[in-house]
Amino acid sequence: MNAEHTIALWLLALVYMGIIWWKAPKQVSASGFFKGKHADGKDPSFGLLIASAAISWIFAKSIVNAADLSQAFGFWGGVGYGVYYLSFVVAGIAFYLIRTRTAYTSLPAFLRGKYGLVGMRLFLLAVGIRLYNEIWSNTKVVGSFFGPEGGSQYWLAVLVFTVFTVIYTWRGGLRSSLLTDAFQMVFAGLLLAITLFVISPPLIREWPPATPDMTGSALTFALLAFLQIFSYPFHDPVMTDRAFITSPRTMLKGFIAAGLLSGAFIVLFSLVGLYARLQGEGSGPAVLSVSAALGLPMLLIFNVMMLTSAGSTLDSTFSSAGKLSILDWKSRQAIAPNSVRRARGVIVALAILGNLPLLTIYMGDQIGPAVIAATTISGTMVxxxxxxxxxxxxxxxxxxxxxxxxxxxxxxxxxxxxxxxxxxxxxxxxxxxxxxxxxxxxxxxxxxxxxxxxxxxxxxxxx
Structure with missing residues (x-):
């Protein structure tokens, strides 16, 4: 990547950060910080719930994974990854039944009531591992767009992106995450439309068929995803926190809509992997190879899409970590006066510790941790x-x-x-x-x- 490309990437990143800073609230109440409530105490709107739930599951790592699976296995590879988004339907129905048939106001409280304090805390430890994985797996994707892994531009991008996301989440918690998610969802949709407009003509002319062996591998992955949707969503606080911030009926409708929206986004974006196959790009992440082949404008578009998707995931991860460690761990319903301050300390600590796995590139692993492992392995463990x-x-x-x-x-x-x-x-x-x-x-x-x-x-x- 030459100097002009690098400068353009950073200028666009600064524009993105400026807009997010403008959209993020400057001051919120404790209920806004932990529960996403409006300044007047009202619950988040239906539209805000859909946008936030959807974009928070369009992870940067998921975009990369879907494109890579499509590149490796054909169209069914991307569809296989899209199966994960049926998690919204499973979780929506489960949480609707929990909320309408019991008086519990959070999943940890439900687990404590059903299985005791030890069970609840074991669950929260598993959730903590998930939150930890979300940090490095998304910052790694962002950094890779600015330079080769381990290079100065790579580390600078990881540092700037992490610090920026920490700052606005530190100020507003879940409320910041919800409000910025709405913009990020609209922006991601626009970028997807531009991407499809560019790559569709050659795909329509010559749809690359998958070989029988590739199809078998893709369907195997789809089965893996299907098996995991019955457990995977419950250890994702990005989803479980949003399941209790609106009425049960609103939540159920919102979750189904968010699942359809984010699942369709992932499957459509996986066409980038098919485009990579068509162009003979057989090695390396499909997103990086295609963006480089299409020139600077598409490189910039892909870069902003990664910033958008990773940002929406990271701010949700940070806000969920604060709530988990300060409220959920002790099953607190009331918010103590110092709760927000303590949650902010957790956010900063997680930001630092969550990026440490990226250092494994200096420990004999020349490609660092694999981003898809953050999905498949954690999903198996729970x-x-x-x-x-x-x-x-x-x-x-x-x-x-x-x-x-x-x-x-x-x-x-x-x-x-x-x-x-x-x-x-x-x-x-x-x-x-x-x-x-x-x-x-x-x-x-x-x-x-x-x-x-x-x-x-x-x-x-x-x-």
Whole structure:
């Protein structure tokens, strides 16, 4: 990348940051900071809920992953990643039932009531791992657009982007996240339309077909995503926090609309990967190779899209981390006078610690941590949340939680660090995600069986 390109990227980044700074509130109440309420105490609007939920799930890492999967496996690779966005439907229905049939005002409070304090805190620790992964996996994508990984421009972009997002989230918490999300969603939609306008003509003329082997690999990944949608959304505080800030009916309609909107966005953007295949770009991230091939204007558009998507995810991550550590951990409903100040300290600490995995490039890993691992591995480790949430109408106790939670956590850990321990028969499907799919399939069955055993024991003890 030459000096002119670098200057153009930074000028556009400054424009983006200026607009976000203008949209972010300068001062909010404690209820606005933690619950996103308006200055007059009103709940966020229906439109704001849809825009915020949708753009907060259009992660920078998800955009990159969808394009790479489409480049590797054909169109069905992008569709496979889009399956994750059915999480909104699963979560919307589950939270609607929780909110209309119980008096709980948050997911952690619900888990404590059903499974006890230890279960709730184990859940929050799993959520904390998810929040941690969201930091580096998104800042890495942003930095890669400014320069090669490990270079000075790469690190400068990571630093500036992280600090800027911390500052406006530090000031406004969840309210800042909601208001800036609305702008980011509109802007991302406009950038997607421009991208499709540029890449569509050659795709229409010569739709690159996927080979049978590629199709099998893509469908394997789609099955993996489908298995994870029954647990994945429940360890995402970006989603769970927004499930309790409006009325149950508004939330359900908003979640379904947000899922359709963000899922369609991801599938459409994955066409960038098909374009990369058509142009013979077979190595490296599809987004980077296509933006470089199309010249400076498209490079700038892709760069702003990454800033937009990563920014919406990071500010939501920071605000959720503040609420989790200060309110949820101790099941507090009332907001203490010093709660906001303490939450701001958590935001700063997470911003620093969350970027440390990027340093692994200096520890023998020449490409750093893989961004797709932040999705597939964390989703595997929490597979036990599926029965814990979706089967909570059965007789429950702390035993249910542990018999469902720990098998998923152990299997996910083994898959992440020692995959060679799994026998060949554990793989389901074909391609690089066959083992992960098998572990999730059998693991989900094991977690559900454990939950049922806990329910039988709890029922027998109560008779």
């Amino acid at each position: 597979m036990g949340l599926a029965p814990i949430i979706l089967l909570s109408f059965l007789p429950t106790s702390a035993l249910n939680f542990h018999l469902a939670f720990w098998p998923g956590l152990i299997l996910g850990g083994l898959l992440a660090f020692t995959p060679s321990l799994f026998p060949a028969w554990a793989a389901v499907g074909s391609g690089k995600y066959a083992l992960a799919t098998g572990v999730n399939l059998y693991g989900l069955g094991l977690c559900t069986f454990g939950f049922f055993m806990g329910s039988l024991y709890t029922y027998a003890q109560g008779r």
